[in-house]
Amino acid sequence: MKIVKRSLLLLFTVLLLIVFYNYPKLNIIAGYSAKMTGSSVFLAKRNLAFTDSTDTNFSPIHLAENRIDEETKIAYSSAFGLLNRISVYREGFGSLLLVDGVQFDKNSMPTPKRTEPDIVTEFPYGNAEPKDSIFSNINYDKLNASVNEMFNDTNKTRAVLVIYKDKIIVEKYDEGFDKNSLLLGWSMTKSITSTLFGILHCQGKLNVYDRAPFEEWKDDERKAITIHNLLQMNSGLEWNEDYNTISDVTKMLFLTDDVTKIQLNKPLTGSPNASWNYSSGTTNLLSGILRKQFTTHQEYLDFWYSALIDKIGMNSMVVETDMAGNYVGSSYAWATARDWAKFGLLYLHNGNWDGDFLFDEDWVEYATTPTPTSDGWYGAQIWLNDGGRYPDVPRSMFSFNGYQGQNVFILPEQEIVIVRLGLTKNADVNHFLSEVLNSFK
Structure with missing residues (x-):
């Protein structure tokens, strides 16, 4: 017993x-x-x-x-x-x-002001259906075969969109999804956040080479960190981006009411401009810096849409906030595949949107310049192919990338934007991209 x-x-x-x-x-x-x-x-x-x-x-x-x-x-x-x-x-x-123990009134926060979609002008500069376009230099059978290959149980793709010379040449969706389906970009949201800095920088309202405006850092060695360092994720600040444990990033996304504070309170573990470390906390720190640029909360909320999102007709996009009213600039932007493609086209055209410059070519060059110690992988919240991550694709390609295989690939020399939104990173993206490119004669 x-x-x-x-x-x-x-x-x-x-x-x-x-x-x-x-x-x-x-x-x-x-x-x-x-x-x-x-x-x-x-x-x-x-x-x-x-x-x-x-x-x-x-x-x-x-x-x-x-x-x-x-x-x-x-x-x-x-x-x-x-x-x-x-x-x-x-x-x-x-x-x-919601975070336990934190009071929240869902009616207390001002709602961001949005503009009405343009349903008259055809895609991409409006939201009306585009006219069919046939290019003689494209092998459409080969193109469609390469796209179809992405829709299987291994690749788990939800949407693929290929745009050439501003025209949709192939568009395919998984069962249950279509051109109106909102899809989460995860870390592609980081590139949205970065672009807002580009807009302010080109308007002369902010200098990305200025020191980060935090009183908490003024009396220690972190005072040397610039906005530029943060944009390149090269600040030297401590951060653990592990989604499988109770780490900095999971605490930030699932256990805190203010996503801008986690990275703010971290010590240096490296030197600014010499310690690249991928950090969603850094991007939300940048969201906090953006909030400091405006007198009111309403202005901050409106700016993301008026200066960029609605400005280029990404009217489906919604960027979610934390309990403190900060946009979760690291992770939480939802949009249709077509609207994600518009974002890629904005960069393909060096900030020129139908004759209106949101930013200029210098910003694109800045944002796609490799961060020191990133092995040519990373720019200013934008992924690069400078280091040959995709060996069978031009080194000039750059992309917005997100968790579980969210991608917008921009190929400037080929005038191509490719969107792939999925549920897994297991797909052989290098093969897919090279096969798409090989379909062009």
Whole structure:
């Protein structure tokens, strides 16, 4: 009998230790699931069953149980019944993951002002349907075959769009998606954030080579960090970008009410301009700097849309905020594939949007100049091929990239923009891109 009791006690102790060790991870499981469920259902207009089977159907996120309240637009997620998280949908903002112990009134924040879509002018400069265009230098059978290859159980692609000379030459969607479907860009949002600095810099309202405007750094060695260092993710600040553990990035996205503060309070572990380290915290620090440029919160909220997003007709795009009202510039922009393509075209044309310059060619050159110590991979919140990451693709290509295989590839010499939005990075993107390019004679 004593042996049985001891065995049960040992088993209980082991189970208790397992729960204690893994309990913090439940916050990530339930937090991610609540956030994604709310955004997918209420912003992207997918149903709960579809969301459960796709967007949240991977380990360990699939362990959460989700439900929604259609009337209040709240998503609830539970990790084994031990930890529960909720997200609240707000029109104009998307879905907001609430943090325990932080008070929030969803009606207290001003709503960003938006402009009406242009439904008369054809794509890309408006939202009307484009006219069919046939180019004699394209092998369409080969092009379509290369695109079709991306839509299988391994590659898990949701949308592909190829644009040549401003014309859509191929557009394909997975089952359940179409040209009106909102898709999360994840870290492609970083390139949106960077571009806003480019706009202010070219307007003479901000100098990216100025020191970062933080009182918290004025009395220590961090005072030498410039906005330029932050844009290049080369500040030397400590950061751990690990999505599989309780790390800096998961704390920021799922456990804090103000995403701009996590990186702000980090010490230096390297030297500015000599320590490239990919950091979503740095991008949200930049979002905080953008907020400092405006007198009111309303002006900050409006600027993202009036200066860039709506300016180029990305009217489907919604950038979500944290509880403090900061745009989560690292991760949370949703848009259709066509609108993501417009963003790529803006860079292809060096900031010229139908005769209106949002920024100039110098900014594109700056943003695509390799960051020191990045091995030619990274510029100013933009990924590069300068180091040959994609060996069978021109080195001049650059891209906006995001988690789970979100990409907008810009090929300046070829006048091509390629959008690929998916659910996995397992796809052989180098092969896909080279096959697309090989379809041009």
